[in-house]
Amino acid sequence: MYAAIVVLTAMGLSLGFVLGLAARLFRVEADPVAEKIEALMPGSQCGQCGYPGCKPAAEALARGEASVTLCPPGGRALAEELAQLLGVQADLSGVKDAVPMLARVDEDLCIGCLKCLRACPTDAVIGAAKQIHCVLPEACSGCGKCVDVCPTECMQMLPIEPTVRTWRWPKPVLAAA
Amino acid sequence: MTTVTEYLLLLLGTALVNNVVLAKFLGLCPFMGVSNKLDTALGMGLATTFVLTLAAVASWLVERLLLQPLDIGFLRILAFILIIAAVVQFTEMVMRKTSPVLYQMLGIYLPLITTNCAVLGVALLNVQEQNGFIHSLFYGLGSALGFTLVMVIFAGLRERLALSAVPAMFAGAPIAFIVAGLLSLAFMGFAGLPTH
Structure with a gap:
């Protein structure tokens, strides 16, 4: 068993080393x-x-x-x-002065179809088949792809809600001169 | 029989009689996917030739020097896939440097050579038939040349098909599959060639 582990590790390391060298050697200067x-x-x-x-x-x-x-x-x-x-x-x-938007699931409408889950490029939607999905706000990039595929329009792009950590006092409004 | 004729017959046998695509039905994905244009088909064929030959030799070395002496043949598929992936990555880097146009044309199909089952198939067949080093080299080269030949023939046919009046219900993929079948039938004619 140890032979198998050692051989595979050694192969992976040496092939990786060779590829790393090749990457240096055949570097293409990108713009x-x-x-x-x-x-x-x-x-x-x-x-x-x-x-x-x-x-x-x-x-x-x-x-x-x-x-x-x-x-x-x-x-x-x-x-x-x-x-x-x-x-x-x-x-x-x-250009719309886009407030940063995040996707959110309307739990009353979600049928757990998994379509948004597959469409999400950042894997921000969690859930399983026939279970109500949920969006992880830390991972959501606000691209809106899930909105297009949602069959029940339960996926919505909403402005980010302020949390205890992100809330700030509103800027003072200057009185009209 | 001299060695030279023996190897020539081996090349002929693997390229025509036991063609990887049309007789063994390996590597059908690039065969259908990249055969729309003659240039790309030729480029794909040549890239695969390079990878297949190199992978056949490298996997033979690993089989004889590592797997057999240590009696860990159960790792064969895993080790071969590792080698093939590395060789493909290497080819991609070289091609990006030397021929950016071909790199652009092949696009996603270049990394997909990794999953071309002809590459793994030939490496595994070499082990199964217990071929020697030179024999493995020619087996890989012959199979790859056969693959390139079939790719080029098929791409040429499809270029002509695109210009001809195909009945609407057969247009596109169906006629391509029919042509592939006919090509396979035509290659069965090579079965009569003497290979020994």
Whole structure:
């Protein structure tokens, strides 16, 4: 039994080492701008921009083929950051000032069909067949994919509720001068 | 019989008579999936040729140097899959460096060579038939060449099919399956070739 463990471990380690060397040796220089853009993106690969994932979207942005307002989950904040990075003037009028939204399950309507569970790119939905599902707010990226697949419209995008940890005093409203 | 003719016959036998796709029915996923265009089919065939030959040799080495002496043959499939995955990853890195166009064209099918059952099938058949080192090498190379040949033939046929008037109910996948069946029948004709 020990021989099996040792052999498999040794094979895994040595193959990993060889692959690591090969990765160094055959490194392809990616576009540094595209890499920076990709680091800013939400990274949930939701595909709402029309590109297959965040990386292709970042590459299209770097080539100048896409608008900085392409990312709905990123909202206005991301659009501004991208415009600053790329040095372009962004037309932010069309962008909803998206409050960060999270998915939530309406427990009265959920039939436990598992469709949202499969659609979720961040595995934020938990539940089992014919059991009411629930969304983990820490894992939800707010991409809205689950809303599209939900057959009973029980999945809703709602603004994040303030918790004890995140609640802040509202900013003082200036009296009209 | 000299060794050279023996190996030539082995190549011919594995490529045509015992073709992995049409006689052993291995590797049908890329056969149906990547045969829409001639260029991609050829690229896929060549990438698979490289992986299959290298994997056949490497798994022979592991079988003889590790698994047999230590009497742990039950690890065979696991060890072979590990080797194949590493070889595919290596091929992907090399291809990305040397031929980005082909890398783009093959897309998801390149990592999927890992799950091409022809690669694992040939490695396991080599063990089953207790082939020697050189024999394994040629067995892998012949099978891979046969795979490439069939891929190219089938892609050429499908390119022509796309232009011809196929009845609506057969258009698309059904006619492709029928053509694959006919191609398999045609390859049965090679069964009469002398292989010894």
